[in-house]
Amino acid sequence: MNWAAARIGGRFHYGWLVVAVVFLVLLAAAGTRATPSVLMVPLEHQFGWSRATISLAISVNIALYGLMGPFAAAAMQRFGVRPTVLVAVGTMAAGVALSSMMSAPWQMVLIWGVMVGGATGVAALSLSATVVTRWFTTHRGLAMGILTASSATGQLVFLPFLAAIAQKHGWQSVVLVVAAAAVVVLPLVAFLLPERPTDVQQRPFGEAHDAPVAPPAPHQNPLRIAFDALTSASRTRDFWLLFFSFFICGASTNGYVGTHLIAMCGDYGMTEVQGASLLATMGIFDLFGTTLSGWLSDRFNSRVLLFWYYGLRGLSLIYLPHAFGIDFFGLPIFAVFYGLDWIATVPPTVRLATDVFGKERAPIVFGWVVAGHQLGAAFAAFGAGLLRSSLGTYTVASMISGGLCLVAAVLVLRINRGPRAVTTLAV
Structure with missing residues (x-):
């Protein structure tokens, strides 16, 4: 138990301070993940790299960011949340700083794709799911919505600022600023992030005093924990419905809009700062939209929420190419409409995963x-x-992305409809 946790007493529940610390960790990671979209045009101009070449490094980053999720959740169970996050954030800061010296495409793939992608994969949604399921019995949706919104806030805080730095001081200054932001959160994790509520003599928020105590962490290898969870979960239809609907979610947000919107705005004569400001505007609305989604997922059917989220997102993406041709109101309408729905899908998806696979294994399956x-x-x-x-x-990319979202809107209605094949998974 750290010294800060020891001094927390009275009626305050430490889980909300944990949410605040993890929010800042995810904020720094979100800013790191958003940085390549700011670097795309400067790198293209300085080195002559094509957008396809730069997109390759970004795609490796995004893929590893996702693939690290289940192993990160398993490592948090085996070794603890705090040491796992400290290693990840330290690696992220070192990799971003090292990228200021890159001069060849393979170096960008190695540093931004492999090193930074793997590190940010730990400070991601699996961390949020682990923290929320450990510290909250009630208000899980709200807590998850707040943490998920950190990704949007990362864009809000970082993107316009980083785009302005790139224009005035070059892309190397951008990566140094991002590395410094990651370093700042390290002491917060070291001193303010206990492992479980019992470390501060508390129970999860909303849990009855006579509820059974959570089982101890497994002593297996994290690789085995992660793959055992996958083996059991993959035998169920619900897992694949969650997997493929979230595949489409990623394709239509981080992969397409998050990576290419600034460059797309450049095709229509807009500056990098204007494109980044558009993403930041979407981030403002997603901060509210995702937090509201968490609140709604505590009260309404998650399948129905996801149906509306994916359907409305698909329509907004189909509208996007036309938005550039509408004076004044075109892009603001898209920013508001799409922004409210950017990652609002996460809280109800976590809720469904917890309902199907149980509290202890849900973070790994969700990974x-x-x-x-x-x-x-x-x-x-x-x-x-x-x-x-x-x-x-x-x-064409906008049309494909929007069409996939409409497919996802239909898929999610089938999740957790029949008898549950898995309620808990053996450790």
């Missing part, structure tokens, strides 16, 4: 679902880059 999310994002990041390079426009 595999997040892997699907990031594989979809990697697919869209690279695929949209190829389409832009070959066709000279992003219109």
